[in-house]
Structure formats: structure tokens, C-alpha cells
Amino acid sequence: MPDIRPFCMPKWGIEMTEGTLAEWMVAEGETFSKGQLLCLIETAKITNEVEAEYDAVLARVLVPAGGAEQPVGALLAVTAAPGTDAAEIDAFIAAFKPADTSVAARGGSSDAAPAPAAAAAAPVTNAPRKIETNRPISPEALKFAEDNGVDIDPIVGSGRGGRITLQDVHQAARYPANPALTGTLSVEAEDRAVFASPLARRIAAQHGISLSGVKGTGPRGRISKADVLALVPAPASAAPAAFGAPFVAVANTPTVTRFDSVRKVVAQRLTEAKQTIPHFYLRMSANVDKLMELRKTANLVLGCKASLNDYVVMASARALAQHRDVNVQVHGQEIHSFPHADISIAVASPKGLVTPVVRQADRMRIDQIASATSALIEKAKSGRLGMDDMAGGSFSISNLGMFGIEDFDAIINPPQGAILAVGTITREAVEDGEGFAFESRMRFTLSVDHRAIDGAGGAQFLATLKSLLENPETLFA
């Protein structure tokens, strides 16, 4: 069968499974030459021109223009040398087996469908044919070459001993690469005073950034690309973004601060407390209208500046003296219960949380408590607290009311057995006869170490505290 060749539906791109013959540019029986436009084929994506790859006659058209979609590999026409017998062509058509398109789909070209211009130079895969060769070639490569009619003669095998691999055949079957080139770039001279990666130096030069004094985060302290990019001024930050302008992310590099000695202690003690102490929480609120009235009068009479917190310290201390089961420290398997209340007050100092102690607050008058707390707070703020000021304590009070915090749960300050978290004062509506009235309420959460103190003990302490705060004259008894 001299020179009878099939013309099949080509496969352009991995996604192409079928195509439509839009138009034959050569009529049946007409002679065509290599490079001549043979037909137009439509796919789901494009309409592409198909050029002849050899000289022949379009002997038989099997799929007319405008017909149904044909699968990849379907026989569209048969070409032959001029004067080929029609019977031979019939025999060829009868014997023709379409290519195994599953192989083409599995190992086929992953290029996007080529633009019509590129198709001119395309080695579009030909019809399947048997390849007889003694060259070393992998079975899968040979199968692909046969199925897709890839000419293996010009291929230089990249495998061991020049063996042709599947990748080699894939490459030969594809359109020639036409890479978009970037070209050369400038090499920034190494500055011996600055230890920076080549790319970091280039970016710095592009943006006119001086790298001297920049701290590198790369290997062995070298300045990396990321270090320089962090210094590149963000274009978006110069002016407020206009409406419709896209969001541009800017560098968001953390400032790293190592724990100082205060924070180390806080971190270690509170982690230990929260992890090892079985906390439970009791919540309560108290009407402080009377207390607020009394405070003004008492401050005038006593000539002091006692805060509401001082009254909370005082009331807690008195309540603790009555409920010694809450005025405790926990040491291993022992509960140390104290007759007098040493109250640690949580103070936010410039260096972090500190807890100086008001000693035997249950025995103090309100003016004594006020002067003790103000002295401790003053020392804390100026960083002059000594060990004597901080050591011990049988109970803690933490007040975040001044920040408007309504209530919160504090972590016990070991070895103490409980801590009182004090919230802000809110005006709340309460039932009053037929109608309602507003009153000032302060909220408390007592965090309790259940190893030493039971729920009932904590609740009784809170009830006493509430009673003292709501009847503040008893504090002066």
C-alpha cells in the first residue's frame, strides 16, 4: 500500500477530546502540497487551520465539513499518491484502526491549544504507525510514538546509553518551545561591609535602600530577600487607598521582645497555677450605693483619699478574718490557715504585673489601708518594690474596674487559696415595689483552689463580703 496515509482528528492540548471539521480547503481528489491549508477544525476553544505536512492527493473525504463532532483520532480523510487505486484506498479504510486515544490523553501534550500562528510550525502528531527500530527506547515511549506517529529518528535519547524515554518522545511531539526571555540583569558588587544574599543586594539597589546596619535573618545572619522587602516602602501606605483600589498587603513583621525577669516569673507562676490548681469560680455582685455615699463622708472626716478598692480590700480582709478556711495558703499536702489577712493587690507596673502585700489588713482602719496601698502602688510604679513588699500574702485582689471590665476570672496566685476579681460599677435596674429603681452594683468573681477550699466555704465568704459592702457602716464598728 504505497503512500496511503490516514488523516485523523488531531489532539491539541490535554483537554481536547473531540473536534468538528468546519471546512475542507482542499476538495476530494485534489492534489495538495506540503504547507498548504488542508482544512479548518473547530474545538471547544478555538478554530484552527491544519496544514499539510507532505505532498499528496486528498483521495477520500470520510467526514464532510459541518458534520457531527468527531473524537480525537477519528479518521477524517485518506491521502495517497496520485493515481492510487480506489480499491486499495477502500481496503486501507477497512483495515484502519483508530489510535488508542486513552494513551494520548494520559501521556499527551499538556500545552494549551496552540494559537493558529504557532500551528504553522507544529509537528502535529500524525496518524498511528508501526515503528521498526533497533534503537533503545522505553516501551511506553515506543507506544506513544507509534500511537501518535512521532518520528523517532531525530530524537537524541536522554536515557542511559542514549535510550529514548517517554519524556523525549513527548518533547518531540510538541510544538517548539518559544520561551519569553528576560535577558541579563545587573550584578550588584559585593560590599564587604554588608553580608547580604545576591538577590537582597539587587532588590536593595533597585529601591535605593542602604543595607548597612540592617540585621539579617538569613543563614549565619545574612540579609535575605525578605529582610530587604520589609524595608521597601509600601506604595499603598503613602496615600489612603482610593475607593476601588485593590488591597495591597504590606510587611507585617513582628517586633520580638524577650521575656524580662518580671515576665518570666509571672509566666512561670501563672502557668503552674493554671495547670496544677483545680480552679472553680463563684460570681456575685453587691449594691455599693451606700458605700459610695459613705466613702465621701469618711474621706472628709478622716482626711484620707480611700478608693473604693481600698474598701474592697478592707471588707475582704474582715470577711477573711471571719472565714479562716478561705484565708489560706496551700503547701503540698498542707493547708496553712492564717488568723489575719495579708492581701496581695495586683498592680500593673511599667515592668508588668506585681502583687505587693497589705499586711494584716483586717486590723487596719480605712485610712491606714489607703495609705498602705497608695505607698505600695507608688513603689510599684517607680520600680522600688522590695522582696519584703511582695513576699507572702494569704489572698489576692485584682481590680480591672477602672478599665470598664464588668467581670473576669483571675488565676490564683500560688500558694494562696483564692483570688478575688473585681469588675466595674454598673447602674442596674432592680425591682422596687410596683416599679423599678436603679442602683450601683459591683461584680466579683472569686477564683478558688478546690484542693483547699470547698464551694460552700467560698460562698459563705462571699456572702459576708457582700454584707459588709452593702452595710459599710459595719466596717467602722
Place this chain on the structure above:
Amino acid sequence: MSKMMYRAAVLSTIMEEMERDPNVVVLGEDVVGGMGTAGGPEAIGGIWSTSTGLYDKFGPTRVIDTPISESAIVGAAGGLALAGKRPIAELMFADFIGVSLDQIWNQLAKFRYMFGGKTKCPAVIRMAYGAGYNAAAQHSQSVHQILTGMPGLKVVMPTTPADVKGLLRTAIRDDDPVIFLEHKALYAVQGEVPDDPDFMIPFGHARLSRAGGDVTIISSGLLLGMCEAVADKLAAEGIGCDVIDLRTTSPLDEETILDSVEVTGRVVVVDEAPPRCGLGADLCALVAEKAFSSLKAPPLQVTPPHTPIPFARELESNYLPSVDKIEAAVRRVLSYR
């Protein structure tokens, strides 16, 4: 800056460091060189002229001719280093490393680790490597392939006289064993060298000798010049190549390689050692693992074949990577489709 040869950069750096630090000592076969010759002991200064004049200046306690025993040279260097000296041992040919491998691999490289960091081993082992001299299979090899794979060693492969200066000084002052590989064919290469007596180049800091956005070519040593020639040739066609001189293969400047490949997407590694389990394979694996999404073509190695180095001139030149082979590889990664 002053102009000097690669070998002069080696010699002057050793000289300067010996003057600076009395603990620096040199030992090796024929490092004095002229013993028993008419010219006197200091007449020659090693077969590579990298120790000429050292004996004259520093005497027999600091410049030591050894017996022909690489095991003894490297072993002695290890002992000196443990005892507080900073020995610079010279192996005449890198190929001879085989007989001192226990000293290097099992002793020097592991002292600091096995003694829990309580000791250090600041030894430098210099050796001449590389093919191109019809020196046949036992005197032409590139041994960085074996040594780079040994944890505990630092491996340096300088390309220019300036890098010799900066890297050898870093090697001598470094507290770990450093393998310093000098290419025989580079000894006579001239280059500008900084005069600063403290000029040092940190390890793990690659040099970008050409910059371009299309292909990354990675090499070190003699072949880097060929890579530069290819890059310069292709620049005329608008093809831009990043040419990376690794300087040290251990520690490896991964960052510079990956930064480059993320832009170019194409890599050609050029190495003088055979292709299996070597630097080329290592770097191809690196980019395949860590820059896969950037790759536009499979990484390629340009190396000699997996055979001993042939003696015949024609075979040897055909064996080694060449400008043509590197150019073909660059074009091949560019034409991948």
C-alpha cells in the same frame, strides 16, 4: 586591590595568617620542598609553589615536611588542632584522600560532636584537585563529591584569587575542620585581590558572577569560567543567565540558589565530578524538592560520564564538561516544551 595569581593568593594568605597567629603551622609532603637539593631547603616550596619561602621565614617547627603518608599528615593535623594549633595540612593531590579517609571522616569531622562540644578542631586540609593535565585517573579527580556528604566538614572550592584570599582566611580562622580544594588549572589565573589583611568571605555565601532571568547555572571552581563564557555568549541573543559560584559546597547557600530558580525556572548544574550521588545530583534534587512549582524544565546536570578519568588527551577533553556542552544544556532547558 592588587593583582595576583591564584597560587600567590594561597601562599600570601598562609604567610599573613602565620605572621598574625603563631599557632598556624603548615605540614605536608614537600612543603619545604628543597631538602637535599642544591638550592637549599627553601628553594622550591612545594610542587604547586604554594609554600615557597615559608620555611625560610618560620623555620622547621612551623613548616613541616612529612613522610609520604597522607594518613600521617591528616592525623597529625587533627592532633595539632586538638592541642590548640591551627594546622594547614597539604595533600599534594586530592586523589590521595583515600588513605587518610579514616582520619578525616571518622576523626576530624567528628571530634567536636563526639566530645560534646568540649573541643574544637581548627584544621585546614588543602588539596589540589581537578583534571585537564593528562594526569590520568589517579591524579585528576574532584573529591568534593565524597567530602560534601560528610557531616562535620566544611568544603570550600574557590574560583578566583580574591575568593582564595577571603575563603582561605576564613578557613584558617574557623574552629572546624575545613577542606580547601584548589583547582590545579586555576593556579596560574590572575585576579584582583583586596589588600585588607582581615578580608574574609563567610562560608555558605555564594557569589553571583552573572545575572539574568532565564536560566540558572550553578558551578564552582574551574568550570565556572566556562559557565561565564556561555552566559556572555547567550546574552547577545537576549538569553540571561544567573551564574552562581557556590564557593562552599558545605555549608551550601540554598537561599541564593532557590532565589534564582524562583525567577528563572530553569537550572543547569555544572560539575567536574561524575553524575551519580554528587553535587549535581544534590542540587537538582534541591530545586526539585524546594522549587518544583517554579520549574519550567527538568533540572539538568553537565558532568563527566560515570567512568574513571581517561589519560589520552582527546578522551580527557571529551570526558570533561566544556563550553559547548554547557551551552547545549542551557539551550536544552530553554527549549523544553
